[in-house]
Amino acid sequence: MKSTPMKRCITSFIETLVSEKGFSENTCRAYRLDLFEFIDFAAKIKSIERHKEKNSNPLLLEEVDGFLIRGYLGYLHKKKNKKSSIARKLSTLRSFFKHLAKHGMISDNPAKAVITPKQEKTIPAYLPVDDMFRLLDFFKQDTLLGRRNRAIFETLYSTGIRISELVGMNVSDVDFSDRIIRVLGKGNKERIVPAGTKAMEAINRYRKMLLQEMTFRRNIADVSDVGPLFLNKNGGRLTARSIRRILDNAVRECGLAQPLSPHGMRHSFATHMLEAGADLRVVQELLGHKSLSTTQKYTHVTIDKLMEVYDKAHPRK
Secondary structure, eight states: OOSHHHHHHHHHHHHHHTTTTTHHHHHHHHHHHHHHHHHHHHHHHHHTTTTSSSSSOOOOOGGOOOOOOOOHHHHHTTTOOOHHHHHHHHHHHHHHHHHHTTTTSOOOOOTTTSOOOOOOOOOOOOOOOOHHHHHHHOSSSHHHHHHHHHHHHHHHHHHHOHHHHHHTTTTTEEEEEEEEEEEEEEOOOOEEEEEEEEHHHHHHHHHHHHHHHHHHHHHHGGGTTTBBBSBBSSSSBBOOOHHHHHHHHHHHTTOOOOOOOHHHHHHHHHHHHTTTTTTHHHHHHHHHHHSSHHHHHHHHHHHHHHHHHHHHHOOOO
8 A cells, every 4th residue: 555654554553463462551562662663763764865854754654675674773783772672673573564464555574584683692590599599588577568579579489470470460360279370471361370389378478468457447349359469558459660679679688699680580480490300391381481492591591500510520521
């Protein structure tokens, strides 16, 4: 379709991500930011080509080709974007133009032939078992906030779930008798994960103290079984940003040698499971990974550990 403004196409694409693929608000926001960043770059380039000082004309679909996209990747590289970030932005463009081609708005996907930058192999950051135990024991349980924070991080480490999955959990998602938790993952896909005794006990202790305090402070309906599992000080659902802030403070006060994000707790879970002999496909299922190759990045850590032990123990290296 000729003379179609790109911004109008982006709106249609984002709506499709929500309605057909069930993408979360955060994911859609990331897609939107990536696409508008590309538009800003491309519009400036086309404005220069038209010999105009001001970028007054909107970028049109027919103006985008592989050369323009390669130029955009070069621009990102000069801005010192990580290769993983550049690859993600290219993936966004491919998905966007694939959507347009599917609906007959363009004849071919201009991003299809653009080569993805070669990725560095990075080992995910994680804590050794002793440091993880030290961090979890840091959260005292003599206050409501202490119990809540202990339950949050015991749950993250015990299950390996994403922080977005944790903040979305309701009380009804936890089965204390069978020690399982229902999780709503990426693409609104539901899965069941087991949880350890310590995590379940921590959740139970937090909820009991919460019920006691809320009975005196406000209506008991605020902590009903259909409500959020973890609450902020105002009785609302706790956010991922708040949990990151709590973890940052705890890591600093604990005196741990390396920083740790909530996703780093997920890395620690996977690494410790594999080091203890868990099957890779079982870990894949627990993490909710669609592809086994996504889970395999954690084997780099365990292989490094094996080589370290081998080099120390084998008499003939």
